[in-house]
Amino acid sequence: MASLQLSGPGITAAKRCLPHFDGFRLSSSTFRLSSSVGACAVAVDRRCFRGLVVKASAVVAPKYTSIKPLGDRVLIKINTSEEVTVGGILLPSTAQSKPQAGEVVALGEGKTIGNSKVQVSIQTGSQVVYTKYAGTELEFNGSNHIILKEDDIVGILEADDVKDLKPLNDRVLIKVAEAEEKTAGGLLLTEASKEKPSIGTVIAVGPGLLDGEGNRKPLTVSPGSTVLYSKYAGNEFKSADGALYVVLRASDVMAVLS
Secondary structure: OEEEEOOOOOEEEOOOOOHHHOOOOOOOOOEEEEEEEOOEEEEEOHHHHHHOEEEEOOOOOOOOOOOOOOOOEEEEEEOOOOOEOOOOOEOOHHHOOOOOEEEEEEEOOOEEEOOEEEOOOOOOOOEEEEOOOOOEEEEEOOEEEEEEEHHHEEEEEOOOOHHHEEEOOOEEEEEEOOOOOEOOOOOEOOOOOOOOOOEEEEEEEOOOEEOOOOOEEOOOOOOOOEEEEOOOOOEEEEOOOOOEEEEEEHHHEEEEEO
């Protein structure tokens, strides 16, 4: 990119090449400048050259060939958003839901807990689901990526459906109970007035958090249990069959129902 700042009388330029110089008059005694703008050269009066200032600048974008996460951070290539709804309606970019899944492409070296060095438990190439507002997004090699901590990854997708999600750390996968369609008095409830349920069945649990010595501490909830959990906790997902699932931390489970 080049820029010219011209001052002083006697500046001349070819009008047909530089239409934005229409306010200047052409003069007869000129000398040729070594730089050119576009396909034409700028000519100025040699006798009035004292006031001429030429500035040139270039912006060179750095080309990075790799990104190496540090510590327990993970680099994920974000899966593209669905551009068409199930009914075939094309969605504008503003209406596309933000994707929360992607492929692990690079790992950090892990973290130190006490005297133990704990490596990242995920492998490159894994399809994972992460929390909605975690990490930092960046564009790399023409694709959208996100770099975040391992703890921000809620689980590994071993199949195409979220009901087969393998939770990580202290996360719990729960199938949400269906909302009641009638009140206790028998009134039919509309979708907007249905109370969001906070009861569900535990489908899968993570291996637990690491203790001070780097060992996993198993969770107290187990698959098959019916539990009561915090109303607005975790991340919700809908499976292929339309069922609603939520992935949350074990600490957000308040009670086991029997």
